[in-house]
Amino acid sequence: MxxxxxxxxxxxxxxxxxxxxxxxxxxxxxxxxxxxxxxxxxxxxxxSRDDLLAALYTDEIDDLVDAAESLVAAHAPDEALRRWFERLAAYARVKVGIIEVVEASVWADMSSTTHDKLGRALTTLLAAGVESGQVRRDVDPRDVILLSWFLAHVGADEWRDRVPRLLDVLLDGLRTRER
The missing domain is CATH 1.10.10 (Arc Repressor Mutant, subunit A)
Known part of the structure; x- marks a missing residue:
């Protein structure tokens, strides 16, 4: 181009x-x-509008995936994971708008490739956390994807108050615990 x-x-x-x-x-x-x-x-x-939204969605996912490596390189594993989740939350606000306007058939095709991409990013982040002893060994990328779906259901009016608290709960659940 x-x-x-x-x-x-x-x-x-x-x-x-x-x-x-x-x-x-x-x-x-x-x-x-x-x-x-x-x-x-x-x-x-x-x-078409669907083509534009699909490209926007793909770009957002690619940016999120690319951030995993740079965050792990620049920060302690727990901080890298926190910053990545903050980006995921910011992305989720855009995603909600996209989901509302993209037809179900287009969304299903994009969703399958998204999970693979996010899985790779989360593998990087979780592996760094496990290696440092900060993240539980029994959590895999799909667990985290499923847990983070709450972001798609938080209303705009409660976003500012609720999302930081929910991200804290999610991150606390991923951390290792002294027994």
């Missing part, structure tokens, strides 16, 4: 990312306007 094409695609995704968490239906014409591109440019990159 040419530089201007890449720049336009990124601008469209940035605009959609910002707009998808706002109330109301996501209109492609509004996304194009916010991105500073014409509708033809938007449709060259994304033939």
């Amino acid at each position: 040419r530089t201007d094409g890449s720049r336009n695609r990124a601008a469209i995704l940035d605009a959609a990312r910002e707009m998808v968490s706002e109330p109301g239906e996501l209109h492609l014409s509004a996304v194009a306007k916010k991105a500073g591109v014409g509708q033809g440019t938007l449709y060259r990159h994304f033939a």
Whole structure:
């Protein structure tokens, strides 16, 4: 893709990312306007709203997965896991908007690849925690994915108060305990 094409695609995704968490239906014409591109440019990159949302979802997951390695390299395992969960929570706010507008068949296809990607990221984070003695050995990535699904069910009005507390409970449950 040419530089201007890449720049336009990124601008469209940035605009959609910002707009998808706002109330109301996501209109492609509004996304194009916010991105500073014409509708033809938007449709060259994304033939439909579902295509745009699928790309947004995939980019968000890829960013989340890529963060695992850099967080483990830069922080103690327990802090890396905490920071990763904070990113997951921020992502979940966007995901809620995406789930509401993507058709079930599209969501099912994307969901299967998402679990594999998140599983790899969590394997990295959990392995670092187990190696350091900070994370339980009996927890696997699927356990954590299942436990973190609460993020998709927290309402916007309670997000600020409830999510930090729930993340603390989740992280406390992953830590090793002296017996």
